[in-house]
Amino acid sequence: MTEPLLQVENLTMHYTTRAGELSAVDNVSFSLKKGEALGLVGESGCGKTSVALTVLKLLPENGYIKEGKIIVNGKDIVPYTEQEMRKVRWGEISMVFQAAMNALNPVYRVGDQIIEALEEHQPQMTNKEMKQKVTELFELVGLESALMDRFPHEFSGGMRQRAVIAMALSCGPDMIIADEPTTALDVIVQDSLLKEMREFQDQLGMAMIYISHDVGVIAEVSDRVGVMYAGRLAEMGTAEEIFHDPIHPYTMALMSSFPSTVGEKTDLVLLPGEPPDLLNPPTGCRFHPRCPYATDVCKEEQPEFKEHSPGHLAACWHPRGEQS
Amino acid sequence: MRGYLFKRLAQIVITFFLFLSAIFFLVDAQPGDYGNVFYSNPRLTPEQRQQLKANLGLDQPTWVRYTKWMSSFLQGDLGISFSNYPRPVIDVIAERAPRTIVLFMSATVVSFYFGFMAGKLLAWNRGGLVEYASTIGGVSLYTVFTPWFALIMIWVFAFRLGWFPIGKFIEPTAWIGAPTEVNDVFIRLIFTALIASVLLFTLLVSVGRLNTNQRRPATWIGMAVIAAGALIYWLNTGLGVYALDILWHLTLPIITLALISFAGSMLLTRNSMLETLREDYVLAARAKGISEKAIRDRHAARNAMLPVVTSFVFSLAFAIDGGVITETVFSWPGMGRTLLTAANAEDIPMVLGALVFTGTLALTAHLVADILYAYLDPRIRYA
Amino acid sequence: MAETTITGSDLVKPDSLWRIRLRLSWQAFKKNAALFAENPVGLIGFAIILIFMLMAVAHPILINTVWDPVIYDPVTGIDITIPFHPSPPSPTHLLGTDSFGRDVLSQLMFSTASEFALGAVAAIVTVLIATTIGAVAAYYGGIIDTIFMRFADLVVMTPFVTLLIVLSTLFEVGMIELAIIIGLLGGFGSTTIIIKSQALTVKVRTYIEAARIAGGGDARIIFRHIIPNLLPLSFLYMMFTVTSAIFSEAVLSFFGLLNIRMSWGLMIFTTQFSGYLLDFEKWWLIYPASVAITAMCAAFYLVGRGIDEIINPRLRRR
Ligand SMILES: Nc1ncnc2c1ncn2[C@@H]1O[C@H](COP(=O)(O)OP(=O)(O)OP(=O)(O)O)[C@@H](O)[C@H]1O
Numbered sequence A: 001m002t003e004p005l006l007q008v009e010n011l012t013m014h015y016t017t018r019a020g021e022l023s024a025v026d027n028v029s030f031s032l033k034k035g036e037a038l039g040l041v042g043e044s045g046c047g048k049t050s051v052a053l054t055v056l057k058l059l060p061e062n063g064y065i066k067e068g069k070i071i072v073n074g075k076d077i078v079p080y081t082e083q084e085m086r087k088v089r090w091g092e093i094s095m096v097f098q099a100a101m102n103a104l105n106p107v108y109r110v111g112d113q114i115i116e117a118l119e120e121h122q123p124q125m126t127n128k129e130m131k132q133k134v135t136e137l138f139e140l141v142g143l144e145s146a147l148m149d150r151f152p153h154e155f156s157g158g159m160r161q162r163a164v165i166a167m168a169l170s171c172g173p174d175m176i177i178a179d180e181p182t183t184a185l186d187v188i189v190q191d192s193l194l195k196e197m198r199e200f201q202d203q204l205g206m207a208m209i210y211i212s213h214d215v216g217v218i219a220e221v222s223d224r225v226g227v228m229y230a231g232r233l234a235e236m237g238t239a240e241e242i243f244h245d246p247i248h249p250y251t252m253a254l255m256s257s258f259p260s261t262v263g264e265k266t267d268l269v270l271l272p273g274e275p276p277d278l279l280n281p282p283t284g285c286r287f288h289p290r291c292p293y294a295t296d297v298c299k300e301e302q303p304e305f306k307e308h309s310p311g312h313l314a315a316c317w318h319p320r321g322e323q324s
Numbered sequence B: 001m002r003g004y005l006f007k008r009l010a011q012i013v014i015t016f017f018l019f020l021s022a023i024f025f026l027v028d029a030q031p032g033d034y035g036n037v038f039y040s041n042p043r044l045t046p047e048q049r050q051q052l053k054a055n056l057g058l059d060q061p062t063w064v065r066y067t068k069w070m071s072s073f074l075q076g077d078l079g080i081s082f083s084n085y086p087r088p089v090i091d092v093i094a095e096r097a098p099r100t101i102v103l104f105m106s107a108t109v110v111s112f113y114f115g116f117m118a119g120k121l122l123a124w125n126r127g128g129l130v131e132y133a134s135t136i137g138g139v140s141l142y143t144v145f146t147p148w149f150a151l152i153m154i155w156v157f158a159f160r161l162g163w164f165p166i167g168k169f170i171e172p173t174a175w176i177g178a179p180t181e182v183n184d185v186f187i188r189l190i191f192t193a194l195i196a197s198v199l200l201f202t203l204l205v206s207v208g209r210l211n212t213n214q215r216r217p218a219t220w221i222g223m224a225v226i227a228a229g230a231l232i233y234w235l236n237t238g239l240g241v242y243a244l245d246i247l248w249h250l251t252l253p254i255i256t257l258a259l260i261s262f263a264g265s266m267l268l269t270r271n272s273m274l275e276t277l278r279e280d281y282v283l284a285a286r287a288k289g290i291s292e293k294a295i296r297d298r299h300a301a302r303n304a305m306l307p308v309v310t311s312f313v314f315s316l317a318f319a320i321d322g323g324v325i326t327e328t329v330f331s332w333p334g335m336g337r338t339l340l341t342a343a344n345a346e347d348i349p350m351v352l353g354a355l356v357f358t359g360t361l362a363l364t365a366h367l368v369a370d371i372l373y374a375y376l377d378p379r380i381r382y383a
Numbered sequence C: 001m002a003e004t005t006i007t008g009s010d011l012v013k014p015d016s017l018w019r020i021r022l023r024l025s026w027q028a029f030k031k032n033a034a035l036f037a038e039n040p041v042g043l044i045g046f047a048i049i050l051i052f053m054l055m056a057v058a059h060p061i062l063i064n065t066v067w068d069p070v071i072y073d074p075v076t077g078i079d080i081t082i083p084f085h086p087s088p089p090s091p092t093h094l095l096g097t098d099s100f101g102r103d104v105l106s107q108l109m110f111s112t113a114s115e116f117a118l119g120a121v122a123a124i125v126t127v128l129i130a131t132t133i134g135a136v137a138a139y140y141g142g143i144i145d146t147i148f149m150r151f152a153d154l155v156v157m158t159p160f161v162t163l164l165i166v167l168s169t170l171f172e173v174g175m176i177e178l179a180i181i182i183g184l185l186g187g188f189g190s191t192t193i194i195i196k197s198q199a200l201t202v203k204v205r206t207y208i209e210a211a212r213i214a215g216g217g218d219a220r221i222i223f224r225h226i227i228p229n230l231l232p233l234s235f236l237y238m239m240f241t242v243t244s245a246i247f248s249e250a251v252l253s254f255f256g257l258l259n260i261r262m263s264w265g266l267m268i269f270t271t272q273f274s275g276y277l278l279d280f281e282k283w284w285l286i287y288p289a290s291v292a293i294t295a296m297c298a299a300f301y302l303v304g305r306g307i308d309e310i311i312n313p314r315l316r317r318r
């Protein structure tokens, strides 16, 4: 077996806020192989973006990694300095931001913003080669190459999104994290863009982490899926396993709202109860206040994130709702 | 961009006429009228008083006087200054306006440049004692009682250190036997500065096309050439000493005024920069792995500049007021001091002339800020 | 944070409305006060204001107890036991006397109250006008908006001090007139522009829509829904108006253009008038008043910035 591209081990990340420590990522472990597509799904506020930002160590001033390892191509980047991180960023891992619409600087030409990344990571390239590269990237994502001399405000939402994807592809990263890459777009554009993204990924042999709150989106593009709840991974397995044989009651609830014909979209079902307050997360299993199968043990002890069948992991005291 | 600028220009012209009308009606609303200085003389008989009034055209209805005033204004006639009798107001303005423009422009450019740099660094290195110290220092400088500040500057740099003269525009004794007028030398100075800045701007723009490692030497060489050109010109005219005398008197007022406006730009830039730093494109730039300095300057500061230029309009009035105070404390004979002397002498035509000048200055600066903004923001430049 | 009141629920139970509002405002106030107290910048400003308030209160007490009005009256007093005025600081005159033999400390303290009054009047006038115009212009838009905003452009580019110099030659300007003029200039100028742009964002918020559907009249929407949400910003601009009012007064008095009996600016004018302006040995003739003006202006400005960091979350650290 080849060594994974990215291996996240027991990652815990907190935000220091006025009201106290907010545990946005708690003891999360997963790995990603070359060329693989991993989907991360969960309700709004469950910490998906936080996981992505932590992997790139792009946390805001008040966020810090409390524990864990982030192993990229065999090296743990947690102790890396900002200077060392600069090579990892974009060169090894690039990202399509949740608010990709605003990820382009309004005062520079779109092409120049891609060239800026190239200048940083491929300094041996001449100006002409860089232009050539941008042209290729634009063609790849389906934009006319003349658009590279335009400013972001002259682009439509979908075009901007494509430009941002071109930018993420520019330095030939090993993996791309796409945080809600299509949320802001209308459904038709969303659909075609997702398909195209999956195509580039296969074509360029990159690994990809797709993040979305939309189960349909995840179903469409992912090989493996991680379900997040309140900063923790609730379950992880192949797309097939997650959609057809969920173990965690939270996943089950997610899937019950999701028609079995993969490809159709529905929004996440509204579970009874409130999403948890991460400032004071519930004890034990964080899902217990909303879980129909919860028992005393769920309230007191945190379930281990363990393998139920090879490659299918879940953190639950009552897998599939069984009362043992 | 042309559409935008045309619209702004039209707005500014309208504002200017509104401003003129406002001035007219303001003066008209005063108790009595501006002829008061003349016919308050108790020896005048009521008939004579009436006659005087008629001579000054003050017996006519408001709107007639209004149209008259406007049309003579448009012909460049602002009346005679009582306190500089018999010089026309426009003459006094022509003599002194360049001085104030120079003072205002250089102080504005200097304070904006340094204020922007300081504010940028302040926002970037947020936190700790430095932040509070510089905020409080900045606010103190921003709210300092300006005349007092000017006095402290005089005390430190003129009395204690003796680096600069205590005030005034020139040292009269040094000009005995000078081959030409003070204003002639001053105008030449202005032209030198103007040409030099145009050349400098061209230089900086063309240098931007070069490779990163060629930029710096090219800039230095270019600047040296411009400086040498100016030097050769002044050595040739033989007026260099006089020019230096003017500059020597000019420096401290410029520094003073620049410092007063500096804090405002700094505090403004800091806030603008703090907001920009939260933008997604700054996070995206960081994710691209580019250097911290490039993130700070190329992405954050470049965008933070836009709101700073916009609010230049708000600080404009403040800077003009600062100029009036600085000129007064330094006994520096520009338009600001002229306004105040005229006010104390109740020389209303001169006061109005000075006010018209101020309005023109403010509106021109406003227009320059608009052009600059349009240039800096592609959303307008390529709209 | 900017909303101290919650408005959508008004329509349900009108009787308990005021109590709910009061409770919410009190909670918001407590929270904001705690935020304010965390920021040294605002606190320093607040402390300076308190010191000045003490000075303002102490002056009449001192005049009625330990200070003999004949000697210590800020305008008419003179100490004839001292042969030459201005005299340097001494135990009887802690900050010395001016060229007319009047006690500098007494003048300084006496002036404080009127500076507060000046600032308060100017700030209230400004904010009343700016908030109303801002809300109305944002709500109706169109021609009303255009007229007020063009006018505001005109006022914004007018330098206060310069205009006031002109006004003081044309009219008799005293403290009250000055306060009102400054209030008007602020109220029709920059403050309106800023408050209007805030009002625009308030207007588009959904609950305003809700209130409209529920059949509130225009006036009701403006005064019950838009204006309450503008108040924090208005309060912030009150602080800035106080600064500019005190500053303008000081400068005009320094130029000898105001018709007033005593003020910090006038103290420096007196110094200049008697030819001591460049006599740096006699620091007590310039420094106390100048420091007072600067400190008071800075204090209100600092408080303003402290408030700004509360109501503008983008400036906040977290
Ligand atoms: N800078 C921050 N400071 C404090 N708390 C934060 C910060 N950023 C995020 N959080 C909190 O961390 C939690 C996780 O946020 P995150 O943005 O990772 O969620 P998400 O799953 O990406 O949600 P969404 O689907 O809305 O994007 C949330 O409760 C959020 O309020």
Ligand SMILES: [Mg+2]
Pocket (backbone or CB within 6 Å): A048, A049, A050, A098, A179
């Ligand atoms: Mg997110």
